[in-house]
Amino acid sequence: MNPDQAYVELVRLSRGETVLTSCLELLEWDEEVCMPRGGGEHRAEQMALLAGLVHDRGTDPRYGELLSSVEASPLVSDPESPQAVNVRELRRGFDRECRMPRRLVEESARVAALASQTWAHARKQDDFKTFAPWLDRIFALAREEADAVGYVGPRYDALLDDFEPGMTTDRLSALFTHLEAQLVPLVASLRDEPTPAPGHVLAREFPLDRQRLFVEGVAGALGFDLQCGRLDVGHHPFCTSIGPGDVRIALRYYPRNFARGFFALLHEIGHALYDQGLDPAQYGTPMGEAASLGLHESQSRLWENLVGRSHGFWQHFYPQLRSAFHEALHDISLETFRRVINHVAPGLIRIQADEVTYDLHIMIRFELERALLAGDLRGADLPGAWAELYQRHLGVTPKDDRTGCLQDGHWSEGLIGYFPTYTLGNVYAAQLFAAAERAVGPLEEAFADGDFRTLRGWLGEHVHRHGQRYTVAAIIERATGSAPDPSALIDSLSHRYGSAR
């Protein structure tokens, strides 16, 4: 078989593996959104089986032979060609997958399915005790995974690398230290700001059926294609891509917490637009996949905050919002509403956090998941450690685990090393948004006119369509003119929230 034929065969194998993985995505989506409680154990068996089959395909020795054959050929001489990119990334995935024992892959899938069901129930009942042993099991499996794939620095690096290729614990620690130094004074300076009673406005009643209608309208206006996607109610907000033409968002709505549901929509829309902006012709190969989770979160955080908290956005949408929720908002001006949704105050819930304190929530999780992974913290002791860190960094203490360590589902799904990608996303988002404005002019004005296409087009051109053609650092540098750097984030926050505003 010559290298051209080998490459064609490699692409065929990669597509098959991706399609099989997409069946697993559907099982997960269904588990969160549709599955009756009684189906939980069987679901875990389905997931374990499919995860094992995906692993078999991903470690097929033929894969290795084909890769070697193409790697030694002129097909990959231009490192930015689709062939070179796909071979580079397939090799990365193949080498990692080959180091994973099949038993561990199956067991991790089974445990994630059962643990996430237990978590959803435990959160509802505020019953951390039933979840704690699962947490230990999940971190034990994560340790096994890290040891299997190997690492040079801290063990946590092995997990991180799966979400953000090349990222290290040390670089993240430095990033958080830097951010904390900048953010803590900014938060402190805002403590003296008069509170516009945000609780009062947003805790008014926003009927659920009208929230759903409003959310669907906004999703469409921002460019989410409902012929090629769905909006559902799930235990927690998430976005998943089943395949080209099928990108699904799940949300939770709260009758007396409009902002929580709504900003989650904007967040997931950012993810969905990235997935819907990938090149469907490259589906099933790295060229058709998102470059990293950090870059994915840059899209979600960008739409959630830089778009969704802007004056222009609400100039466009506030009249509609006020008419949909007249009882709640009839006496609230656009300016008051914006002050309310942009109010900075340390709080307990990550996905409700303002932009300034948000990264402190992530920093806490970064610290805790490393302690859990190292075995320095046991699952049973998490609530205490959680409370201590929230008190230390944010000055607040959860009154129960629902608003404490049970609030996020990531760990229950086996996602260890995921949280830092939100902060990386914030860093990239600030750089990308500033670059977009330099390129296309003030976006606030476009938003005020209901034009979200301009921004979407710029992001599609500079981020989405590339898939994994470049590394994340290269994508950021090509799009913004600078390597990844937190200064744009600090500038953006200081400008919009600090005394300079």
Place this chain on the structure above:
Amino acid sequence: MNPDQAYVELVRLSRGETVLTSCLELLEWDEEVCMPRGGGEHRAEQMALLAGLVHDRGTDPRYGELLSSVEASPLVSDPESPQAVNVRELRRGFDRECRMPRRLVEESARVAALASQTWAHARKQDDFKTFAPWLDRIFALAREEADAVGYVGPRYDALLDDFEPGMTTDRLSALFTHLEAQLVPLVASLRDEPTPAPGHVLAREFPLDRQRLFVEGVAGALGFDLQCGRLDVGHHPFCTSIGPGDVRIALRYYPRNFARGFFALLHEIGHALYDQGLDPAQYGTPMGEAASLGLHESQSRLWENLVGRSHGFWQHFYPQLRSAFHEALHDISLETFRRVINHVAPGLIRIQADEVTYDLHIMIRFELERALLAGDLRGADLPGAWAELYQRHLGVTPKDDRTGCLQDGHWSEGLIGYFPTYTLGNVYAAQLFAAAERAVGPLEEAFADGDFRTLRGWLGEHVHRHGQRYTVAAIIERATGSAPDPSALIDSLSHRYGSAR
């Protein structure tokens, strides 16, 4: 490996194959109930891939070796032991599967996924032309399948055998000839009956939201466990079992056709109770699977008709129905309502047909699908042939294809040879219901008291729990004292609808 070890391994392989097949079931359910239109092509790829993998597992030469090893051992000496039953049925499946080319399996799954989407859209638009070429493709694949698995008599037998083991075209032809001879005079004698204006009552407005609430209540009362299942809205009514603890019903509701949605519920409840009544400990082996599609339809038809059209059933439910739909039913007595829902009149729609004419609808499909399979009828000519047979046997002619040959989705899903199992189901149901009454006393009285557990218990004991331990004929004979025989059906219809009533 000794036969005991071989048997354990065989069960493990069978379970794995069943779990993998259950992932395919979820993909199908999702396609019907959730999937956005844009996801259709990708879904077809997913289904083709999984169908291919199921085939690989089902034809694994190891399977054959293990079967041979156990077949030659004393483990299977008692033909009613779980070991003997599982080995017998796994052998049947293995031999059939080994004769199927992999390419055909994948292609059939792909075409079924795309064709059923096309059908759903074509029916909505009353656009038979776009569906016609798919019909030809599906029947061409069915021919290939039949030729691959082989047959002795007519080619159609090869397909029939997959749904109803051992059933033949000849036996079915004789059954339909017999039924037609008995039913046509019965239908004719009822033509002179005064019409209680069924259209008027059932075409009144039954608001959809209240239909859904009522249906959920009835489903629960009949014993459908919503912790272990779901009720959804789909393109057409169906029931699917994703696995133990996860049995799902999809329904369509019509604001001005209460009976159509409601009797579909009862039908699907019958299927669901069978699935929920199988022994979960035997899941993944023939001992944990339904004995045949005919027996499955006996359960659906029994609950739909022998329970759901009975006086006792409505003595219990009519007060609730009338209070839920007061505007529609305030002037309609229980007796009038029962006359309306039991009115016999030849019509166009199978799932709306009364019990007496129902089997004539099946007979027409039995004739048409054999002609399509033989190639004597082309897809494009189906509407004409359909109209002709409906005119000949039922004296009615559809005014469009929506109420004609586009009404059922079975063919679009590649289910050729399925329709006759409804009539077999009617035959078995009449025998089973009569036997249940002989055993536990008049069921009408139990129904009037809201007791559906007695019947469910009897069916569980005599039908559901056996799985495939016995052949269908043996299950019927053990449960009723007689071999399968249409006389109980004719007796039941004559008694309830004829001059003798």
